[in-house]
Structure formats: structure tokens, C-alpha cells
Amino acid sequence: MNKALLDFRETADRAGDLAPALRRAARSIPSGTTLVFPEGDWILHPEGAASESLAVTNHDDGARLTAFSLADRSDITLEGEGCTLRSLGKVSPFWFRNCRGLSLRNLTLDRAESQNRFSEVVEVTEDRVVVRLDPAWNGPWSVYSGEVHLEGTHWREKIRSLIEWDREGRHPVAGSGDNLGAWGNHWTFEPVDREHLAIRGRSSRRPAVGNWLTLRSLVRPAPGIVLDGCEAVRLESVLIHAAAGMGLIAQRSRDIDLRACATAPSPRGPGVYSDLEDATHFANCGGIIRLEGCRFQGQLDDGCNIHGAYFPVVRRLDDHSVVVERRHFQQAGAPVGGPGERFAIAREVSLEDYWTGRARAVEDLNRHYARVVFEDRLPDDLAMGDALDNLDWHPDAVLRRCDFRYNRARGVLLSSRGKVLVEACSFRSSGAAIQAAGGLGLWCESGPVGELTVRNCEFHHCAVEPAWGRAVLQIGPESGDPGQRSTPYHGAVRLEGNRFTGPQGRLVEAVSVERLSGSGNLAESPLPEDGRAVEARLCGTVELDLRQAARS
Structure with a gap:
């Protein structure tokens, strides 16, 4: 109809x-x-x-x-x-x-x-950076007590991040990070006139005159x-x-x-x-x-992020039930699971799964905490801070003939226990092109890789901003000590027929991977300073063919 x-x-x-x-x-x-x-x-x-x-x-x-x-x-x-x-x-x-x-x-x-503002760098000195906010592209903004406030329909937000973009290439500039190389927001602002804004503060670098600067609010x-x-x-x-x-x-x-x-x-x-x-x-x-x-x-x-979620245990109620937490403030209300679904419990110190069981009931206590009741008795050595991972909600994935380019951060994050195929895709991202992580860090995203295959992909000028990834393909947990595990965190990773071109970071970094293999991969990118295109630590089997092209 x-x-x-x-x-x-x-x-x-x-x-x-x-x-x-x-x-x-x-x-x-x-x-x-x-x-x-x-x-x-x-x-x-x-x-x-x-x-x-x-x-x-x-x-x-x-x-x-x-x-x-x-x-x-x-x-x-x-x-x-x-x-x-x-x-x-x-x-x-x-x-x-x-x-x-x-x-x-x-x-x-x-x-x-827009909830952000876009500006052109017009002056750079040791003391300050001056940008022009063209009113044709930007809404209202004002400065109070050295902070920039953006205004729109029924909202008002402060600036919390500055990102520099290359004027010609239209991509984030290497070394800019989220605050021109500074860790955190250390800026003070003062208006010059209705279209110009002066920025003062310490950073490891200054933007180039003529480049673009995003004034970002970080709200969602x-x-x-x-x-x-x-x-x-x-x-x-x-x-x-x-x-x-x-x-x-x-x-x-x-x-x-x-x-x-x-x-x-x-x-x-x-x-x-x-x-x-x-x-x-x-x-x-x-x-x-x-x-x-x-x-x-x-x-x-990121272009695409596929992951599960760790829910840290904050209280054991009895032999069958626990209270878990949605740790990040932007995870409020996210579903933990339902009756009959299978959960693993991972140790906080190593992320190693040491118990699995089915939930009898899941009850939201509020938007930040939930009570989970299990059919079987919980282990005696369950520690506060260990985390639940819902095993029934990890998908398979296919990414084919997709183009990821010119964005801040990573191309794709693929942290799933299922089978994942990335085929005939092209990447030009400022951070890692492909990252498989998992951990109890800021976002508590779970996902030891089950099976990840990357085939016939092109990687050009990736991982040039370490804040968003040290390697073009970065595989490894983000928290815990993988050296304390009895088996690697990630499963099988296979790379077949991929090509790496242009200056970029290390090509492959693999930590705690059960099997890293592949053939027919060609590296035309220059080697990193230590001369190693591939770094593998705490891995099981490593049989990766990555041929370095002859350089004239």
C-alpha cells in the first residue's frame, strides 16, 4: 500500500x-x-x-x-x-x-x-592564532570568560576541540589530533571582531595559514x-x-x-x-x-564501527546475580541483554573469558545500572571490575567495494566474535585504516575478533596521526595485560592481496592474535624509522607475506 x-x-x-x-x-x-x-x-x-x-x-x-x-x-x-x-x-x-x-x-x-563552527586560519604568531569564521557558513558564536559558545535553535554548547584540515587535500593534518597536538583543551579565546577569533594556548604545533580549522563541540x-x-x-x-x-x-x-x-x-x-x-x-x-x-x-x-559491549560488575548480590554498570556517560540506557542469552565474564586484568552462562533475567535499575540473574551459580573468584560480554550479539560482517577517505580518526573498527570480511575496499584515513580492539577503556567496547579477512584492499596515506592509530592495520586489545592470558585475545586475521602506498605509519601491528597469516600483500610505502613494516607481539602463529616493493 x-x-x-x-x-x-x-x-x-x-x-x-x-x-x-x-x-x-x-x-x-x-x-x-x-x-x-x-x-x-x-x-x-x-x-x-x-x-x-x-x-x-x-x-x-x-x-x-x-x-x-x-x-x-x-x-x-x-x-x-x-x-x-x-x-x-x-x-x-x-x-x-x-x-x-x-x-x-x-x-x-x-x-x-551546525553544532560546530568552521574557520580559515588567517594569522599565526608565537602568541596566537587568528581564524575567520565566514558568516555564510557559520551560525552565531560568542566568547564568555575565554571560552567560545556556539548557539543554535534551543541549544548552546562550548567548543572542546580544534581540528586542522589541509586546504588542498581536504583531510586532517598529521599531528593536529583533536587539539592541534595538545592533550586536552588548553585554549583561551578572544574575539577580534564579528568574523575573527583569536586563539591562545600551548600546543606542539601551530596550524598553517590558509588551512581550515574546525571548532568542535563534541556533543551528540x-x-x-x-x-x-x-x-x-x-x-x-x-x-x-x-x-x-x-x-x-x-x-x-x-x-x-x-x-x-x-x-x-x-x-x-x-x-x-x-x-x-x-x-x-x-x-x-x-x-x-x-x-x-x-x-x-x-x-x-570513524567510517564504520562494529562491536559488542563490556559491562563491568560493580556488585555481587548473591550466587546467581550481579549489578553491572554502563560506564561511559554516553551509554546510558544501552541494552545489556535479555533472558536466555549467553554471557561471558572476562577478567579485568587480562580480558580473558573464564566463565559463561545464560541469563534468567535482566532488569534495568536505571539508565546506568542493570541487574543480571544467571541460571547457573557464578564463579567464586568473580572480582569487581570483571566484565560481562553478551555472546549472542556479535554479528558477522561483509564490507565490500567501499571507500573510506579524508576523515578524522579511523576507517573502520571491527571488533566482533563473528566472521568479518573486508574486500576490495580503499582507505585513506588519518588514523588506523582497520582496527580490531576491545577493552575496558573509555567506551568499554568488547569484541575479540573471531575471524577477520582483509582481501584486495588499497591503503594510502593512513595512520599519520598516532592519536587515532599507530598502524594501518592495528589489531590488539586496548586494556589489560595480554601477557597474563593463557590464549591470545584475538582469533584469526588473514591479509590477502592488499596494497599499501604513500607515506603512512607502520603497516601492521598485531598484539595477542592467535593466527596472523596471508599472502600476496605488496608494500610500496616507505618503511617506518625502525625498519619494520610488521610488528607482532604475544601472537600464536605468524605466517604473513608482505613484500616490500623495490624503490628506485
Whole structure:
């Protein structure tokens, strides 16, 4: 059954605003509906959005403004017809809960105002850096007590990060990191005039005159597309220029297929970066995640992140139950699991699994803590700080013919116990092109790799910013002492027929990997200073063929 979205508009709606029509459609359309969007450029104004108490991992907590919030429906298709939706304020365009058989096609998402600011470096001295904020690209900003405050529709945020971009190459500059080489934000700001801002502070480097500087707020209130508890989802030809958070975030969802999707700088801006965090993010998902023929360019965080989650134990209640914590403040409300699901317990000191069992019950005590009751008796040596990992929510994944380029941070993070294939992809990321990590650090992302194959990929000028990865392919846990493990943390990693070109960091760093193997890999990149293209520590079998091309 086809429905036209314009049929849900009313005469009292704001001109050019589709949020009220989307809200009405989400309330009323039955399963089996194809909702056809109008062509053209439309606003999602907060006046017509719904306010709901919703939680999604890796984003800010609190009430949400949603334009299209759909729950408990099946076989729904959103046919975009080339429509562009530009969110204003903290509106999330799409939020899906417990839906099956979703399809989104031919849509573009952008923002009518940015939560960051974009500037050109016009003066550099020992004392200060002066940037110009072109009003054609930037919204309001002001300075109070040496801090820059950005303002928009129903929000106000402080600047917490400065990222330098190369004017010609349109990529983050090596050594800039998140604060021009400084650890943390040590800057003070003072206005020069209505378009110019002076920046003072200590750092290991100064930006170059003519380069671009992003003034970043680091808030994540409104992702573009949210999948929560969904199954059998397909996105095709969805383009995301900007979001107040991640482009696509999925949690506890399975079988997600992206075809010919992209992130790219908005034509309304200077064309340097995509104004969002991760392009795609899959936390505690299942089934198979597919990305084919996609292009992720210039976003302010990773192109794709697939991982589970560690939930540290903070209290043992009895022989069968514990209280666990969602440790990071942007994980509030993220699902821990459900009855009948299998969990492993990993030691904090080594991340080694030492017990598995099924949950009898899982109860959220609040948005930060949950109680988990197990069928079997818990081990006597369970220590506070050891962590639960839900074994039933680690997907397989296929990334094929995708292009990851010019973004801050990493190309992809792939930390899943399932089988992962990366094939015929190209990478040019400032951090690691491919990272498989896992650990109880800042985000508590779990995922000892089960089986990772990287085949026929191109890596050019990656890992030039150590803050986001020391090696082009970086495999190893982020916390604990792998030397205390009885077996390696990661499983099998195989590299076949890959090519490395241009100056970049170390090509492969593998720590605590059971088997590192592969053949037909060609390195045309210069060797790092220590002369080792591959570093393997605490690994089992290492049989990796990586041939260094002759240099003239």
C-alpha cells in the first residue's frame, strides 16, 4: 500500500516543514506501507517534532526530539524520491524501534544549522592564532570568560576541540589530533571582531595559514538514523551530509544491509568535511552487517564501527546475580541483554573469558545500572571490575567495494566474535585504516575478533596521526595485560592481496592474535624509522607475506 507523505500535511504546518507530516505518518501507517516522500528540500523544525524519552548508545542522554519515530511495525518502505531533509535544532530525522523489514531509499539528510563552527586560519604568531569564521557558513558564536559558545535553535554548547584540515587535500593534518597536538583543551579565546577569533594556548604545533580549522563541540544529541531492536533493514542510496551525532547508529539489531550509501560534505558548506560523528555504528548487533558500494568521506569520526559491549560488575548480590554498570556517560540506557542469552565474564586484568552462562533475567535499575540473574551459580573468584560480554550479539560482517577517505580518526573498527570480511575496499584515513580492539577503556567496547579477512584492499596515506592509530592495520586489545592470558585475545586475521602506498605509519601491528597469516600483500610505502613494516607481539602463529616493493 502506497501513501504520499504530503497527504499527512495540514494547512497549519510551517511552510517547508515536513516534521509534523512525518510525525503523523509514523503514528498512523500500518505494516506493509510504502511511504513516498516529496521531491525537493525540506526542513525538520523542532516545533513539529515529538519529544520522547529514548536512549541509544554512544550519544547524549535525555529527552529526544524525533521527526519520524516508528515502533512495532513490519515491511515498511520509505521511498525518498531524492528528497533532502535538513534538521533544525536537536531533531533526529528517523528513529526505529522493534521494526522488521525496513527499507529506506533515495534520501539525503543534512542540517539547517551546525553544532560546530568552521574557520580559515588567517594569522599565526608565537602568541596566537587568528581564524575567520565566514558568516555564510557559520551560525552565531560568542566568547564568555575565554571560552567560545556556539548557539543554535534551543541549544548552546562550548567548543572542546580544534581540528586542522589541509586546504588542498581536504583531510586532517598529521599531528593536529583533536587539539592541534595538545592533550586536552588548553585554549583561551578572544574575539577580534564579528568574523575573527583569536586563539591562545600551548600546543606542539601551530596550524598553517590558509588551512581550515574546525571548532568542535563534541556533543551528540541527535543522530540521523537510529535502529533499536530492528531486524532485516536495508538502506539504499542514502546520503548523509550532517547529523548532530552519528549518521546511522544501530543497537541490538540484526541483518542490516547498506548499498550505495554515503557521507559527504554538504554543498551548502565549504566542502571540506561531513558534519557528523561516525558515519555508521553497530553496537551489540547480530546476524550479518553488509556494507557494499558505500563511500564515507570527511566525517569527524570513524567510517564504520562494529562491536559488542563490556559491562563491568560493580556488585555481587548473591550466587546467581550481579549489578553491572554502563560506564561511559554516553551509554546510558544501552541494552545489556535479555533472558536466555549467553554471557561471558572476562577478567579485568587480562580480558580473558573464564566463565559463561545464560541469563534468567535482566532488569534495568536505571539508565546506568542493570541487574543480571544467571541460571547457573557464578564463579567464586568473580572480582569487581570483571566484565560481562553478551555472546549472542556479535554479528558477522561483509564490507565490500567501499571507500573510506579524508576523515578524522579511523576507517573502520571491527571488533566482533563473528566472521568479518573486508574486500576490495580503499582507505585513506588519518588514523588506523582497520582496527580490531576491545577493552575496558573509555567506551568499554568488547569484541575479540573471531575471524577477520582483509582481501584486495588499497591503503594510502593512513595512520599519520598516532592519536587515532599507530598502524594501518592495528589489531590488539586496548586494556589489560595480554601477557597474563593463557590464549591470545584475538582469533584469526588473514591479509590477502592488499596494497599499501604513500607515506603512512607502520603497516601492521598485531598484539595477542592467535593466527596472523596471508599472502600476496605488496608494500610500496616507505618503511617506518625502525625498519619494520610488521610488528607482532604475544601472537600464536605468524605466517604473513608482505613484500616490500623495490624503490628506485
